Amino acid sequence: MKRIFGAKNNKEPPPSIQDASDRINKRGESVEDKVKRLDVELGKYKEQIKRTRPGPAQEAIKARAMRVLKQKKMYEGQRDMLYNQTFNLDQVSFAAEGLKDAQQTMTALKSANKELKGMMKTVKIQDIDNLQDEMMDLMDDSSEIQETLGRSYNVPDDIDEDDLMGELDALEADMGNETEAMPSYLQPDKEPDLDDELNLPAAPTGNKVPPPGRPQAEDEWGLPAVPHASLRG
Numbered sequence: 001m002k003r004i005f006g007a008k009n010n011k012e013p014p015p016s017i018q019d020a021s022d023r024i025n026k027r028g029e030s031v032e033d034k035v036k037r038l039d040v041e042l043g044k045y046k047e048q049i050k051r052t053r054p055g056p057a058q059e060a061i062k063a064r065a066m067r068v069l070k071q072k073k074m075y076e077g078q079r080d081m082l083y084n085q086t087f088n089l090d091q092v093s094f095a096a097e098g099l100k101d102a103q104q105t106m107t108a109l110k111s112a113n114k115e116l117k118g119m120m121k122t123v124k125i126q127d128i129d130n131l132q133d134e135m136m137d138l139m140d141d142s143s144e145i146q147e148t149l150g151r152s153y154n155v156p157d158d159i160d161e162d163d164l165m166g167e168l169d170a171l172e173a174d175m176g177n178e179t180e181a182m183p184s185y186l187q188p189d190k191e192p193d194l195d196d197e198l199n200l201p202a203a204p205t206g207n208k209v210p211p212p213g214r215p216q217a218e219d220e221w222g223l224p225a226v227p228h229a230s231l232r233g
Contacts (some may be wrong), residue, residue, distance in 0.1 A: 017096065021089040028082040031075050038072040 015023075045065035052058040 017089055021086055021093065024082050024086050028079055028086065031079040033084065035072055035075045038068050038075065041068050042072065046102045079183065123223060 042065060045061055045068065048061050049058060049065070052061060
């Protein structure tokens with residue numbers, strides 16, 4: 001059967017962008033290593049040229065250095081080309097990842113939109129407004145009930161605060177009059193006045209003028225002299 005119809009070709013899947021980028025990066029690293037080895041070899045030739053006198057030997061060293069330099073330039077060109085390819089692949093990979101993110105975002109938005117439409121079918125704005133109005137009415141009724149329950153009994157509503165303050169002042173005045181009419185043993189104790197209890201005379205002064213007709217003698221301190229009769233008694 002295979003001879004008649006032929007065998008089916010098993011094709012390998014095409015490489016991804018990441019696979020191609022990794023492969024090119026490996027090639028670039030290999031070329032970079034070759035450039036570094038050629039740099040080392042060129043350094044040796046430079047030292048030999050410095051130590052060699054002009055002549056056939058120096059010319060031969062320069063020819064070998066020139067060959068190595070051409071190889072270095074070739075590898076550097078390949079390296080730059082590979083780095084440019086890697087850069088292009090990175091840009092393509094970034095664009096592809098951005099498109100994948102956009103697709104996932106669109107899928108998530110579509111799913112959310114479908115769910116929101118299903119939820120909005122069960123929620124109506126008019127029902128919410130009616131519920132809010134009912135809650136406001138209930139709160140008003142509750143406040144009115146609380147105010148009614150907290151109202152004081154036998155207290156008229158048309159009481160003036162100024163009248164209450166006048167009555168309070170009159171009550172305080174009546175209490176003061178009752179305190180004055182109260183017996184002494186019921187009145188609050190007062191602090192005793194030591195001067196009234198002792199009934200001491202006022203302190204004499206040196207500028208006190210005696211009454212006319214009765215000159216008063218003074219002692220050496222300027223105080224009224226004590227009569228001799230009081231000393232004898």
